[in-house]
Amino acid sequence: MKLKSNSIFNKVSNILPFRGNSERLPIIHLSSVDSTNNYLMAYKPREGETMTVVYADEQTAGRGQGSNHWESEPGKNLTFSVLVHPTMVPVMRQFLLSEAGALALWDVLGQYLGADDVKMKWPNDIYWKDKKISGTLIETRLGGGHVKDCVYGTGVDVNQEKFVSDAPNPVSMKQILGHDVDLKELLNKIIDSFKKYYAAIENGEYAAISELYHSGIYRAHGFHRYKDKDGEFEAAIVEVEDSGNLILRDREGCIRSYAFKEVASLPSIPKGEDI
Numbered sequence: 001m002k003l004k005s006n007s008i009f010n011k012v013s014n015i016l017p018f019r020g021n022s023e024r025l026p027i028i029h030l031s032s033v034d035s036t037n038n039y040l041m042a043y044k045p046r047e048g049e050t051m052t053v054v055y056a057d058e059q060t061a062g063r064g065q066g067s068n069h070w071e072s073e074p075g076k077n078l079t080f081s082v083l084v085h086p087t088m089v090p091v092m093r094q095f096l097l098s099e100a101g102a103l104a105l106w107d108v109l110g111q112y113l114g115a116d117d118v119k120m121k122w123p124n125d126i127y128w129k130d131k132k133i134s135g136t137l138i139e140t141r142l143g144g145g146h147v148k149d150c151v152y153g154t155g156v157d158v159n160q161e162k163f164v165s166d167a168p169n170p171v172s173m174k175q176i177l178g179h180d181v182d183l184k185e186l187l188n189k190i191i192d193s194f195k196k197y198y199a200a201i202e203n204g205e206y207a208a209i210s211e212l213y214h215s216g217i218y219r220a221h222g223f224h225r226y227k228d229k230d231g232e233f234e235a236a237i238v239e240v241e242d243s244g245n246l247i248l249r250d251r252e253g254c255i256r257s258y259a260f261k262e263v264a265s266l267p268s269i270p271k272g273e274d275i
Contacts, residue, residue, distance in 0.1 A: 027191070028054040032074075034061040036081035037139060037153035043083060051198075053191055055080035071165040077172070078156040078183055082194060088202060089147045095244035096201055098124045098138055099213040101152045104194035105134050106216050108186070109156070113176055119218035122237075122246050123260055126156075127218050130267070131171035133157050156190075158183060168267075214239065223251065225266035228258065232266065 026049065033039050033056045040054055058074035072079055086097060102124040110118040113128055121127045126134035134156045141149040157163075157172035159180045173181045200209055214220070223234045226248065235248035235256065246263065248256045256263075 025049075025051050025053070025191075027187075028052070030054060030056040032056060032058040032060060035059055035153070036079060037137060037151050040081045040083040040151045041139060045083070045085075050085060051195070052083040053080060053187075054083075055187060071163055071167060071170070072155055072157075073160045076160040077158045078154070078187055078190075080187060081151055081153040082191070083149065083151050084198060086147045086150055086198075086201065091142055091145055091147065093206065093242060094140060094142075094147050094150075095123075095240075095242060096206060096209055097140075097147065097150050097152075098136075098244065099209050100197040100201055101136055101138065101154070101194065102126065103197045103209070103212055103216070104190055105136075105154070105156070107193045107197075108189045109133065109173075111189075112173060112181065112186075118216075119220075120213065120216050121218040121265070122240055123244060125218075128171055128176060131169045132167070133171050133173065152194075154190075156186070158186065210240075210242070219265065225268065226263050227266055228256075228263045 028039075030036070030039070033054075036054045036056050036059060038061075040052060043052060043054075045052055056079050059072065059079050082101075084097075089096060102120045105126045106118055106120050109126055109128070113133075117129050118133075119127050121132070124136045124138070125132055134154065136155075137153040139151045139153070140147050157170055159174045160172045161174060163170045197209065217237060217240070220237055223236050226233055226235055233250050235250040238247040238249050238255065240246055241257075244260065246258045248258070248263070250256060
C-alpha cells in the first residue's frame with residue numbers, strides 16, 4: 001500500500017540523527033505480559049543501551065491514564081512501550097517528551113489515515129476525526145533536576161473490529177481503512193519516527209517541537225465544550241504551555257489554566273440543540 005505523503009517532520013530544522021546506537025536498540029517481543037510499562041520500569045538496560053522497545057501480543061493488565069483500562073483484543077492491536085534516558089531534559093521541560101511521542105504517532109498514523117483527519121488531543125491521545133485511535137501513558141523517574149528515565153506505554157487500535165468496553169469513542173485502523181494493517185511494519189515506522197523527534201530534543205530543537213505539536217492539536221480552532229470541577233463551559237484553546245498546562249479562553253474572555261485531568265473535553269452538540 002502506498003502511504004499518503006506527510007511532510008510535517010521537514011518543518012523541524014537542523015535535525016541530527018538519533019545519538020543512540022541503533023544496533024543496540026533491542027525490540028523485545030512478548031506473547032503475554034501484565035503491562036509493557038511494568039516490564040520496562042523493572043528492566044535493567046545493558047551498558048550503552050540508550051533506547052529499549054517491548055511489545056506484546058496481549059497485556060493482561062494494560063493501563064491507561066489513572067485507573068483507566070486499555071481494551072485490546074489479543075493479537076489485533078499494537079501494545080508497546082519505549083524506554084529512554086533523557087538526562088538532557090530538565091524537569092520543568094519534561095512535557096517535551098510527551099510532545100515528541102505524540103508527534104511520532106501523529107506523523108505515522110497521518111500517513112495511513114490522512115494527515116488532515118489525524119490530530120493530537122491534549123496531552124497525547126491521537127484522534128481520527130472525533131474518535132480515539134491511540135493513547136499513551138508516560139511514566140518517569142527524576143533526579144538532579146533532570147529526567148533520568150522515561151517510559152512511553154502506547155496502545156494503537158489497529159485490526160480490532162468490535163469494542164465492548166464503555167470507552168466512549170474508540171476506532172481502529174481496520175474500521176477506517178477496511179483491511180488489516182501489518183503490526184510489525186507499523187511498529188517499525190512508529191519507532192523510526194520517534195527516534196527522529198527524540199533526536200530533535202537531543203539537539204535542543206525545543207521551539208520546533210512545540211510549534212509542530214501546536215500545529216496538530218485536536219480542536220485547535222473555534223469554541224468547544226469542556227467540563228471542569230465547576231461544570232460545563234465553552235472555550236477556545238489558546239496554547240499548551242511548556243509545563244504541559246492547557247490554556248483556554250472562555251466565551252466571556254476569561255483565561256483558564258488546567259493541568260492534566262483537571263478538565264475534560266465534551267462531544268459537540270448537534271446543531272439545533274442547547275447545552
